[in-house]
Amino acid sequence: MVLDSSAMTEEQKKMWDQLVEMLLYGLEKGLWDMLGDASFAVTNTVGREMLKTLEAKGLQVEGQDPGELASSVGKFFVDNMAIADEFDIEKENSTVALHVHNCILMDVEKDLIEQGVQPFLCPFLNITMNALRQNTGGATTITQFDVNPESRRCLLRFKILE
């Protein structure tokens, strides 16, 4: 998809953002209504395609260390794409947690949570999950995905299974 946002007026950019949010909300709500918890199954397949696209744009996920893999993804989104203000990594034994602050999708996530939907389409979640599965041998699962609209912070915790 190629969109020349520089040719847009501020009003058009705002409408474009609203359209993307609306599509994301509709897609997640629709899938959740059909599949429930199993909606998380798409995280890996969506992440796989997103990772391919972003690798072509310079994202490098190398090695097997879960902390470094999650850090590569977080750094790319914050430094290169500016979709969040900052991120932190917390690693303990077989788990790695990604704390994300002020993600641009926070308002969509907030609306979904209010409707009883556990968000599952999140660039940090989908790509980190896929990178971990791809590089650590496949056995990674998400054990925590908290979205706090008040502090505008998200916590994503992954576990590498033995």
Add this chain to the structure above:
Amino acid sequence: MEPVSEVLLKGELGNVDLPSLVEIAASSGDEDVAVVINTPQQDLAVFVSDGRVVHAESSNGDEGIKALAKALAAQEGTFRLEPARKAPKITIQQSWNNALLEALRLLDEQEAKISPQTTSKEENMSQGKKTRERIADVLSNLLEDSVDIIGAAVVGTDGLIYSADFPRRDADEALIAATSAAVYGLSKRTMGQISEGDFVQTLIEGTEGYMLVRSINRSVLFVAVLPRDVNLGMAFAESRTVAAELAEILKALA
């Protein structure tokens, strides 16, 4: 043993083994079939009901797995398959594969006299295995022993692959895991809508075979690939047994 007038099949032992006779009995279309074996030492009967072995007995008074082991070991004598002969009791509740394995283990113990030290060492090694390796072992044993299941996987409802072994080597396991989870999600939602209880399993029929998705626990699924000529009753029973076994192993991850 009570006499019957009709016989589905009869012959000499040595030309055919017990597993083949049970397979014939299970797929005969008769609800209850007895596989009767007469040897110089004793008479034996293995009862098949709804495609499952449910009871075995011998004229020496043995029942269950012990009698099944004797029937398995019988090498000379005659056999006959008697239809419409109901088991007098249920002494075998596990799947045919598990019953067979247990009977073989019993024979091994009797014949080879395995030392307790060796058994203990093997048990410790098994316990020391990682959960995913134990799951892989269960699937490997299942595929080795079963004629009704030709491919299998254990996947999470989030698409995580714990272990997979499909007949097609180029299968996209990640995609199969994701679609299995989607099948589970849709089926579970549908069960909720029609108020017929919780999800247990879904069977998908194709022109060349079947795919079965069965719940192991709230977040993990057992996926099986079945051939076109499968005995569905046997496949369901085997899936039920293996799912229970996997549930025990997965408790370690809870």
